[in-house]
Amino acid sequence: MPHLPDKIFSTPLAQVPDFTFNEDVVRVFPDMIKRSVPGYPTIVENIGVIAAQFAQPNTALYDLGCSLGATTQALRRHVQQPGCVVHAVDNSSAMVQRCREHLSAQDAMYQELLPVEVIEADITQLQLAPCSVVAMNFTLQFVAPEQRLELLKSIHQSLLPQGALILSEKLRFDNANQQELLNDLHLAFKRANGYSELEIAQKRRAIEKVMLPDSLAEHQARLQQAGFSQTILWFQCINFASLIALP
Ligand SMILES: C[S@@+](CC[C@H](N)C(=O)[O-])C[C@H]1O[C@@H](n2cnc3c(N)ncnc32)[C@H](O)[C@@H]1O
Numbered sequence: 001m002p003h004l005p006d007k008i009f010s011t012p013l014a015q016v017p018d019f020t021f022n023e024d025v026v027r028v029f030p031d032m033i034k035r036s037v038p039g040y041p042t043i044v045e046n047i048g049v050i051a052a053q054f055a056q057p058n059t060a061l062y063d064l065g066c067s068l069g070a071t072t073q074a075l076r077r078h079v080q081q082p083g084c085v086v087h088a089v090d091n092s093s094a095m096v097q098r099c100r101e102h103l104s105a106q107d108a109m110y111q112e113l114l115p116v117e118v119i120e121a122d123i124t125q126l127q128l129a130p131c132s133v134v135a136m137n138f139t140l141q142f143v144a145p146e147q148r149l150e151l152l153k154s155i156h157q158s159l160l161p162q163g164a165l166i167l168s169e170k171l172r173f174d175n176a177n178q179q180e181l182l183n184d185l186h187l188a189f190k191r192a193n194g195y196s197e198l199e200i201a202q203k204r205r206a207i208e209k210v211m212l213p214d215s216l217a218e219h220q221a222r223l224q225q226a227g228f229s230q231t232i233l234w235f236q237c238i239n240f241a242s243l244i245a246l247p
């Protein structure tokens with residue numbers, strides 16, 4: 001499983017298609033997400049650390065929108081409660097196929113990891129089992145805005161008391177100056193990671209209709225409406241953040 005460099009938007013495209021998690025993206029995804037999301041490796045590793053505080057024996061843990069399973073791997077590195085099972089879910093068949101290969105490689109390297117089930121499904125249609133931890137790492141932003149509240153309600157209903165949802169998202173800012181500054185800093189982060197102006201512009205066009213970020217206030221209000229009692233911002237790097245929501 002070689003990790004190829006992301007060159008998807010490096011040549012001029014006559015028409016930039018809407019971004020999808022297809023075979024081409026899957027091939028370069030580890031490189032793409034690390035060079036595009038400030039703080040991504042720190043967030044992933046610490047989701048494992050946080051999950052270990054909330055995981056309860058004999059319960060399900062979910063990684064919703066698991067892509068290649070980076071977050072699932074972190075959950076399995078850190079959570080050692082007996083009887084837990086990780087359910088890694090994604091609706092991209094290309095992602096799911098490669099995710100299974102990555103997790104088999106992790107199984108071959110380490111002993112006594114939590115068992116994992118990789119499921120190809122739309123998370124808005126999924127019936128969750130009673131669970132102690134749900135991780136949604138940069139997935140909700142790809143769910144249609146009108147479906148986000150229902151999804152959070154169903155997560156809240158399935159979470160056991162003392163459990164937690166860990167939600168990471170790109171943030172939008174209502175204050176125009178703040179939005180401009182943090183967007184500029186994000187572009188600088190991408191340039192510093194070797195992306196050209198062409199790659200940055202074409203990627204922006206590809207994601208602008210399919211990835212719709214909310215503000216922190218919108219997340220907090222929606223989580224409260226879904227039934228969560230408390231929301232804690234535990235990480236922010238430029239315009240990317242991660243929250244812990246308690247049932
Ligand atoms: C930015 S990636 C997530 C990265 C991953 N969580 C990680 O930590 O490396 C978003 C993922 O969500 C998946 N996704 C988007 N909408 C979905 C849905 N409705 N149901 C299931 N998966 C979805 C995409 O296929 C994609 O793999």
Ligand SMILES: O=C(O)C(=O)C[C@]1(C(=O)O)C=C[C@@H](O)C=C1
Nearest residue numbers: 032033036037138170203207211
């Ligand atoms: O906001 C951007 O410019 C991004 O590239 C973000 C983002 C994400 O947050 O998921 C979008 C698509 C890819 O999955 C990797 C990164």
